[in-house]
Amino acid sequence: MRTITVVTTAGRPDDASLKLAQKVCDELGLPFEPRKKRSVAKISELLNANVIVAGKNRFEYYTKGSTTPFFFHPNSASFRLKRVAKGEDDPFLIACQLHKGDSFLDCT
Structure with missing residues (x-):
């Protein structure tokens, strides 16, 4: 099965992080996955996916199965x-x- 990349938000998203996540989806052509109180690890496991988290101050990129993100600050x-x-x-x-x-x- 091929690994995909999805975009989500931090655990408690505000309007700004939701807009930022949508912008990333639009620019990169990636699907958005709502958090629904799930951990990044759970989203990654369920979707067999890498996960980009759009937070308030930075982006985090989790490769499938990783608990440590790459991030830009x-x-x-x-x-x-x-x-x-x-x-x-x-x-x-x-x-x-x-x-x-x-x-x-x-x-x-």
Whole structure:
């Protein structure tokens, strides 16, 4: 069976997130799936689907069977810096093999 992609909203959608979800459906030609109090994992399982969640401040993309989303946030660099400031590792920085003194333009 082929995996499809559907669009839904956050658990308690407001008018703005419903409009945003509909815009994504229209632009990408994807079907909309109402939440109906179901988890993203349940929607994914029932429809054998990847799921795009249109939230108030960002989009999240869940691949089928995943509980961890890919997401876009307009200021990803800020939370990376906060992690590093706390002494935590950041997977993106590790993958880039950055070291003290290196410069890097994060355009994500």
